[in-house]
Amino acid sequence: MRHFPTLLAPLLLWPGWAAAQDIPYAGKYAAEPEVEELARRLPELKREAGRVVAERFGLAEAEISNVVVRFADMPLDPRRDVQMAGTNTRIQEGREIQEITLNLEVHFGGQDSIERELTHEMAHAVLRNLLGEQRHRAFPKWGREGLAVWAAGQGPDRVEFWLGMMADREDPAGELLDGLENAAHSLKDYPEDFLAIAAMESLGGRDAVRRFVALLSEGSTAREAAAAVAGGTWEEFVRVSHEFGVAWIARRRPAEMVAAYRSAMEAWRGRRWDEAHRRCFALTVRWPDSWAAALGTYYGARALQMAGAHGDAVIGFSEFRSGIGFRTGLLDDALVQQAFCLEALGRGEEAVRGIDRYVRDYPFAPGVAEAAFRAAEITAVRIGDRDGARRRYERVVENWPDRPAAGKAKARLAESAVPR
Structure with missing residues (x-):
């Protein structure tokens, strides 16, 4: 998702790091008992998110030792496309840090659970560590967001959300499936991103997605990896993905x-x-x-x-x-x-x-x-x-x-x- 500047100090830093310290969240939800409980459970939640991402991506272990999490108050303003969360890479004392920002309005506003959003952002952090910052930047958004939404189990809900938003439209599939590599990528593209990864899964189960991730880690581009998973060309994968998405939407919109x-x-x-x-x-x-x-x-x-x-x-x-x-x-x-x-x-x-x-x-x-x-x-x-x-x-x-x-x-x- 979109990167954010540092608005608050990190809520949690890993044990043993020289600058490690717990800095309490002091935003508008600070008095809520749930926030105190979330802060207490955050190490456990991070480990579980890392475990889920590793299992989904087919990794023996996810590298999360350099991942830090902080809570922030960021209005969920659909008019300005403000994100639910974000992952940002920064350098601290010579070490690359993956800083996850979680918007507590997601939790208290009922948009999604902290656990799912943390898993989504952990997928971004793990991919950054796996690919390196330069190659991750070159990794297209459909792949980044598709893998993150898929790994967090958010995909079906994202599709349903946008089908509801387009309930009065004649052709929501045509609007949602407007091309994986369209330049104006936004939240409206997340259903198509997810459906592309789900299409991979339909071709060969979870192992197909794991192969996609493995090929990326070995140096393949997103187009090359997707084509290999589909057993053909990039154009063939695009066709399979589109047909899969159209069929999915048709089933959810009889x-x-x-x-x-x-x-x-x-x-x-x-x-x-x-x-x-x-x-x-x-x-x-x-x-x-x-x-x-x-x-x-x-x-x-x-x-x-x-x-x-x-x-x-x-x-x-x-x-x-x-x-x-x-x-x-x-x-x-x-x-x-x-x-x-x-x-x-x-x-x-x-x-x-x-x-x-x-x-x-x-x-x-x-x-x-x-x-x-x-x-x-x-x-x-x-x-x-x-x-x-x-x-x-x-x-x-x-x-x-x-x-x-x-x-x-x-x-x-x-x-x-x-x-x-």
């Missing part, structure tokens, strides 16, 4: 599912809430492990909310957030809508806690300033904490000075008293 999803969305857009909920629920029953079920769970909860069934909507949003919601780009909205339902139920303190988590975990979300203002209003009106509300209004003005919410917060602060 015409009946697409028609059922579009029918549910037609009811949603028509504001036929009961019908929309029934049709969304049917998606989760018929295709439970799919992008359609993920979207159906979300829109089903929203339909309940719009119909005024706020208690049932809270349950629906909880199921979405704890289940397959990570396969969508809607976890942030589900959290804040759940908070609004709690407000409608008169559960003001719970609503404010939900909004606070939304503001903390999804600072990029377009509605974050309005939500923070709403939390201040709930604090003033429903909870009756006027001093707490004033502090919240002040934070809105400070954190989002150019948003309309800041103007409303200033008006509240200018009043002789915040609303009763």
Whole structure:
């Protein structure tokens, strides 16, 4: 993934290294017990990630003695393509260090587990050590990311995520499978990268991927290694990979599912809430492990909310957030809508806690300033904490000075008293 500058000191350095020291993470999640537990388990998690990568790549042992891990706060802003994690090579006292940065918003925002992201980045670190920095730079991104996503077991979920993002498109396969070596490589290319490695696996099992890695380590280029695995030319591998990807997507997007999803969305857009909920629920029953079920769970909860069934909507949003919601780009909205339902139920303190988590975990979300203002209003009106509300209004003005919410917060602060 994309490299990051050093934002925080390393959280963990290996034993015996002259500069080794544990420097606590001091970001916005520092008070969370989970972070302390992750820091305690990090040596174990690193070893396990190294073991998984070595087994997947067919290595007797993965070289991870020069791998360090640090936690950081980096907003998951899809508009700016900010990454979930990153691996960067640097030199420390004459030694090449592979520094893995893990974004804790991935974990707390529900996008993926720390374990899978660490395994993904460990695959990058191991490949860097295996190939050397210069050859690794020449290794095309489809191979780098394809191997990392495959090794971490993230591939099927990445495909489902993008199929959900393209649910209304006529030809998502054509958009996703746009060429392994396209210059404008982005997160949207990860499904194709993974499917290329999965295509190798389909030709000869895991040993085929291991042979690909072995050929790379022996000096072959990615094209040469892929062609050898396919038993032909690079062009033949590209064809096999593309056909494999098209077939995979077709299996995950049958015409009946697409028609059922579009029918549910037609009811949603028509504001036929009961019908929309029934049709969304049917998606989760018929295709439970799919992008359609993920979207159906979300829109089903929203339909309940719009119909005024706020208690049932809270349950629906909880199921979405704890289940397959990570396969969508809607976890942030589900959290804040759940908070609004709690407000409608008169559960003001719970609503404010939900909004606070939304503001903390999804600072990029377009509605974050309005939500923070709403939390201040709930604090003033429903909870009756006027001093707490004033502090919240002040934070809105400070954190989002150019948003309309800041103007409303200033008006509240200018009043002789915040609303009763």
